[in-house]
Amino acid sequence: MVQIIFAMDIHFPRCHYWTTILLLSLFFLNVSSTSTPCSHCDGNNVTCVDGVCLPRCVSVTSSGECLQCLDSMFYGKHCEHDCPDTCLNSRCQMNNTRVVCTEGCVAGKKGDNCGMNCPTACTQCERYGEGCTGPCKNPRYYGPLCRTLCSSSCTDGCNRITGECGSCKPGYMGDKCDVTCPPNCRDGCDKDTGECGSCEPGYTGDKCDATCPPNCRDGCDKDTGECDSCVPGYMRTYCNVTCPPNCRDGCGKDTGECGSCVPGYRGDRCDVTCPPNCKGRCDKDTGDCGSCEPGYRGKFCNDSCPTQCKTDHTVAITTGTVAVVIVLALIIAFWRHTQKGNRTHASGTNGTTHSEYSDSLAHRNPPQKTCNKEPFDRWPAMSKKIVFFVRDKSTFAASTPCSNCDGNNVTCLDGVCLPRCVNVTSSGECLQCLDSRFYGKRCEHDCPDTCLNSLCQMNNTRVVCTEGCVAGKKGDNCGMNCPTACTQCERYGDGCTGPCQNPRYYGPHCRTSCSSNCTDVCNRITGECGSCEPGYTGDKCDVTCPPNCRGGCDKDTGKCDSCVSGYRGKNCNDACPSNCRDGCDQDTGECGSCEPGYAGKYCGSCEPGYMGNKCDVTCPPNCRDGCDKDTGECDRCVSGYRGKM
Template sequence: MVINLSSKNLNQQDIAVLAKVSTTSTPCSNCDGNNVTCVDGVCLPRCVNVSSSGECLQCLDSRFYGDHCEQDCPDTCLNSRCQMDNTRVVCTEGCVAGKKGDNCGANCPTACTQCERYGDGCTGPCRNPRYYGDKCDVTCPPNCRGGCDKDTGECDSCEPDYTGDKCDVTCPPNCRGGCDKDTGECDSCEPDYTGDKCDVTCPPNCRGGCDKDTGQCGNCEPGYTGKYCNDSCPSQCTECQQHGVNCIGQCHRWNYHGNNCTLLCPVQCRGCVKETGCDKDTGKCISCKQGLRGELCDDTCPSNCTQCERYGDICIGACPNSGYYGRDCSIQCPVSCEGCHKETGLCMECAEGFSRTYCDEICSPCSENTCYRTTCRKRKTDHTVAITTGTVAVVIVLALIIAFWRHTQKGNRTLGSGTNGTTHSEYSDSLAHRDPPQKTCNKEPFGRWPAMSKKIVFFVRDKSSERTRTDSSGCCCCGWWYCKSLVLAVVGRSISWE
């Protein structure tokens, strides 16, 4: 078909044919002037009916206006459709959102997303969802969540704990997590309550609450069973299944076991009213009777134990024979003991012919005159300290005596070698013709020990004479080798050697 585009008048059939031109055709890129428009890649004249005077009687469609359809309708017109009304351009299908007026060139009030074309009333949703009313100038109720209806002010949803069209009614008191906006039905209930509005208490033997809708208990208090925990457990159970017959927990009687607590524990298990004799599920003994051991308590303890470890040979408690001690009661007590401590082997009492003063001492042989059968004494702390201090002092004194002896020996060696070249024999002869020296005791060595003088006192005395003795060189008896008896007074405790 051939269409004459230069014709001043195109009929509707021609326009329809042109509109069906394939979009795969070469795009129009050479549409000249304002009197043609590109439609689906084809340049079409905007005016489809021209008068003899050259005035356009009909535009291609309502998107164009003007004498020659050369003007585009404003973008503010809905779907860009308009027409000329005398000298005014009027949008024919309305305005886009936010605009009003004949040609939709005026803005709506700021509170409106869309408004009346020739007024200030809002026709679409309010720009701020927390407002409603004709002009969106009324705030929504305070407990609304997410705004409210523009016309009625009804809340979209409520804050927790509120219900009603305008969320001005509080939820029932036992609701947890709020309630339905329209019905007031609780989402869930506080423990111990049930019902649509949580206004019914759960059955009395429920533990941890009950179902909101059915009122059935989640768990029962010990001793009860059933959906509503209104049935008692079997008498042999302390607790039982809520929806069964088996016992759970320990059996009511300590010497029974099994699912229904109807089986007797093994006779070798130890038990009492306050202690379960065997495991409820396995029947194994919790502990064994005295004298028994092993997984099943069917093995006897060693003969020297009254009670032993369950999985070993170590005796528990005192040995049955007081004459033995040790972990397995196999070590014989010392002969000086009349019974001894199981752990230490220390005598409990001394045997006949033995005695001791303090309980931590070994029983020693004694004669009739020194054999004390009285109860031993516990050593006091200050007495122990005195013995320790005295021992340390004795060691110090012995060290000082040895030092003094070495000093004296060194002096003797010097004397033996003579003085000024004189031989020992010559020196001895000269001494024979002299008057004997004054026999006074030289206490100089002791004067060198001021630090010890307050704590250590030496008493040097010859058994046969009260006089002070001197040796051939005039040395005083302060030399330790002449001392027949030495008594050390050390911190209130005396030690003597004969």
């Protein structure tokens, strides 16, 4: 019924205008009293008339146009349009033919109707300018237009106005992290003071600008300058005191105890002489002589040999000699036994037993004895066993393997292990040890456990590891530590041959810091990063990604992972179609959505009902299904109307 009344061609005299308005108001009040609230009228609590929502207009002109909409979220001649949701709080009004957002724009928008995008670098911007008013979209930029790149040494972006970094990457300091830390810093320095976290080996002080004491090895304490350890020959806190004069291979830094002594000395500090009749060196701890001067014997060579001992030389017996004597003794004993069976005891007063024969032989040809260090030590004991075997037909079966012979599977003679030596000189020194794990004049020493596989040999007076050193050691006898930066090093130099101790360093000496933009570690030889921090690319992650990348870029190709809103392409350097809203596809450029009034895959045409260069002019009111973007000519007319417009 309401529709019929509005469609009637009623003419009221001008003087009766307000009377007409009053009558219409009374009519609507009467209708509303019988209507129920609608649930589909865009949230407005209005009444329905024959199932149709009351118009949003609360003040209508005589020509049917609206002077005042029910709510400032609507606009149009009949308040038929919602305010753009780009308007802050969706509030707007008509200003001549323009829709103007009354409370400002949502973030990222600008212009009268907030239909234009802020510059892509801004999250918020001036309504009628290019300047940014909120944080930069990419936190690695700053300035009034968010076009100035923060220092590449900032870790978490920078201040939008000043460009000052919040914190710096290792190796940099200053407001903008554009000053390198002192050269000998390790693990970075304080952003404001420049104080180093720790120092490279060899340096000390707040800024690592003082050298460690000259005899330090492996560096010194950053704050106190106390040496970590000393080079061989020095001791005490600053390694400025020499070791006791008779030390060999250095001494303990704190105690001064010698590692070993030069020949002729013993004791913790090698300040006690060996017993006078020792030949060569003696045991550092016990003073036990390794061997005696001719004519002396005993643990400390303080007992004289018996007078019948020869003193001109020592009999040299080898394992091979012992074996030959044993075999010959077996043959002779067997032959004599068979000969004795053919004799008769009655035949002769000259008949003698085997035992008597052996005894008489021994008396007629007494052995020319020599004196060994112990009264019945190894080789004399072996001689006694041989005689016992020949005379009494005994064997070595009574001797059992020893369990205390340093792991050598040897036999015991009178409870004494066979020596480790298999080739002895006439002077009693060893030419060849049983196993290359032993060394010394009598093979009495174990090879250092710093030797690879514990194998070594004597080279003049030096012990030399034959198969190299275990990890972290170097030198002839692998007794020196590698530089602290290395896990393995050259045997006779300072170059690293294995991974760096700190995986964030590289180079021949592991002293060059990996790029601060590496995410994990870098190649020990080349310094190439495995992967980069977001925002960087290149072998050493020292090239910034293209400015419009979002989420970083590929380390090798530089291709952006994704683009900031408004850009597309491999390097995000191509702008999206101008009427895209919320960006476009990086590869195809297809818009995700369009600005109000625009439509199409690339937002290049107007939405039905709009026309004009900016698709911000509504089509003639009686058009149906839209109109031509440029001319405004209707595609079709609503029922009851005709013509182009």
